[in-house]
Amino acid sequence: MAGGLVVSDLAVHFPTERGVVRAVDGISFDVERGTRLGFVGESGSGKTTTALAIMRMIKAPGRIVAGSIRLDDADLVQMSDAEVRAIRLRRIAYIPQGAMNSLNPVLPIGRQIADGVIDHLGPQRDADLKALVAESLDRVGLAPTVAAMFPHELSGGMKQRVCIAIGIVLKPDVIVADEPTSALDVITQRRVMDTLGRVQEAIGASLILIGHDMGLMAQFVDELVVMKDGRIVERGAIRGVFQAPEHAYTKMLISSVPDITEGRSFLGTIPTPAEPKPATGAAPSPLVAFRNVSKVYGRDFFGRGGVHALRPLSFELDAGRSAIVSVVGQSGSGKTTLANILLGITRPTTGDVRFEGKSVAGLRGTAALAFRRGVQAIFQDPYGAFNPFYKVDHTLALPLRRFGIATSRRDIYVCMEHACDAVGLDPHLILGRYTHELSGGQRQRLQVARALMLNPKLIVADEPVSMVDASLRATILKSLYDLKARHGISIAYITHDLATAYHVSDYVIVLHHGHVAEAGTPRDVIGNPQHPYTQLLIDSIPWPDPDRHWGSRQSVEDDQRRLEEIAASHQTIVRSRIPGFDLDTAA
């Protein structure tokens, strides 16, 4: 089996202060030429370490302590550094995770592709190099003119495809791709994966795809390896693994991917929503109202030009009923701008945001404090949300003191304990510790606890699950759902993930280039999309089902063209309305 890779009993250890971490603990597998092997597992499972070991790029003090990595008859583990250098790129290529940071910002793309060629084949004639670069770019679907461009002139998806072009220029036998699309949205992801698959077939290389997305694996690889704590827990043909997963961990990974089908909720049993609180008092003003709110960045002194992050938007969210409103869209669709305007962190360029009938821009003193308390947030990065200098208590106690909820040390502590209990955390294990001592899931639930403690009226959750492992996603979304169902808090759920939006929300707004493309109940908008943009988004989701097709080659090409047409059309389709949330499309 020429060009095949055989790994046997590979072990990689990292000595630390606390003892040896067995990042990879005796794993064996092989990839035949021309096939695709997927590695899944959560952060810390050893999948990236395995990829780096194949490239012989383990950083000291970590090292390969046992096993062999055989490419044909040569053992990569036994090779000298110089020998490995000759193998890299030429026979084994690596496609890195963050294409944004992997390209040299001061060199044109062509130079960066040619670099490796010259390194391995020696000096080349200019014409030959140019032809090679053009061929490589052509394989990944980029025009030859890209060779003269610099990284900042390219979009994220194009940069990732350039990284693929660099990797395949010497037609390697093995391509190792480490989460090549983790920073991209679904539409771009489908394009990049399509490109990668096509190139791999064209040059006949074998491919190792590292990832955590079971859906992507189902759509892309032939064989799947599931890793946990440095070991392989399950291995098999992709169809078999999905139809009859053997290991409990594999089952959990598969079931943690939300599916858009009626009846089965990946949140498990969810409590029935509490009856809407009867409206007290005479006709209360809406909790939050947007009137023609828009945001333009980078305008010049006279208010000309600039980028429209958010086109004029008007809506009213009632105070009496609680609802989860999801705002979905690709990166750059304006959803985070919308979140920051809601939180009062960003000031809108035009229009007026009203909180309980009063304009937010004019709030002072106690009214401003009431707004701060009433609109809380759960941020994307649970690690960054806690000040590393203090114990987590500081972050929890600060708002209690500022909003005058509790003043004495004892009261504050009681409040914090209740908050931890409410999200299923043991206060004795959490309070008095530093952020880095908590796991990602604990941190994210602590953010929920912090918001809940203040008894807010609206919580803005900006991608609350995009940085946590799949197994935790359901748990955190369930705590979000609890906020609405049990505590009657409305939630603005900002996400790029339509599947989770389908399960948790009462209303969905699809944003595209700052413009509302489609809005309505999740069953209408996501279950049966009418707007071409929403359809495209949903078609691009990789389903965790090998039999459900991800779309043909041709459609991927067409989609790009369609996307440009959609951006120009500014069409809004409102599918349905729900009581409590009123989107005004007249403006």
Added chain:
Amino acid sequence: MSTATDDRREVTSFDADDHQRPSEPEWGTLRSRWRATLRYMRRNPSLPVGLALLSALILFSVIGGLLVDIGDTRVMSAPHSRAPADNLWFGSDRQGRDLFAVMVHGTWLTVRVGLIAGAVGIVFGASLGFIAGYFGGWIDNIVNWTVDVLLTVPAMLFLVVIATNVSTPTEPLSSTTMAIIIAALAWRRPTRQIRAQVLVMRTAGYVQTARISGASNLEIIFLEMIPNLLPYLVASFVTAVSAAVLASVGLEAMGLGPQNEPTLGQTIYWMIQSSAFMMGLWWWILPPIIALVILFVSLYLINVGIDELSNPRLRRKA
């Protein structure tokens, strides 16, 4: 409720990132705390070595100051050009200053100039950096523009012009005045460095969290941002001190320093003036140079040590 809680616990047990992150040794009892500190110091020797050198230098000056009369640093307090002897430990210079007394008082005077100029520079610079970086807008533009322009002008040129104008024959410069002159330019680099740090930190999650927790701008700056910048501020301060010492020695060696005070730089000036090299008066030449080398090396080591302490990426793993 209980079933919901149970499956949450179960899911949490899948967290694999807990034991992956190498962390500092356990901090429990006082004894293990000591041992952990010692272990850390063995791994990162620059900080303790730098601090030891600096304290040795300052102790020499402070304890010596109790024993040696400042009057002995004056001209004609001892016989001139004498080599070190029992009653004249470091010898004397051509004008008859007791060089041991000069070293004792001069070292402290020089360190003091550095501390004053460094402190003024860092306080002024950090304040400007915070105002510019945190509030942004036109204030930021003005501060940034001013710093950019001032950074292009050689500091020595400024200092020479100011020093020559401030000192008059009847009222020569004092070392404190000189420290303040140096401080007038010492804020430029801290301003710019701290502004850059604040710009990054301003969008950090915990700053946003504090903001929606109702914290005021001052609270965010003093309670959320400054504690995290502390190692950085200390490192900037150490850099500013060594830059100030360098500037003061430069001014003094040119003869623009405090003529009536026996600072290290001033001693170098006298030694150049009196052709100590040609006369072979090695006991006059070596001590101030050694003191300055120790001072700069210790400040450098402290800086490297703080950097290692506060920057986990540089932290060597044993």
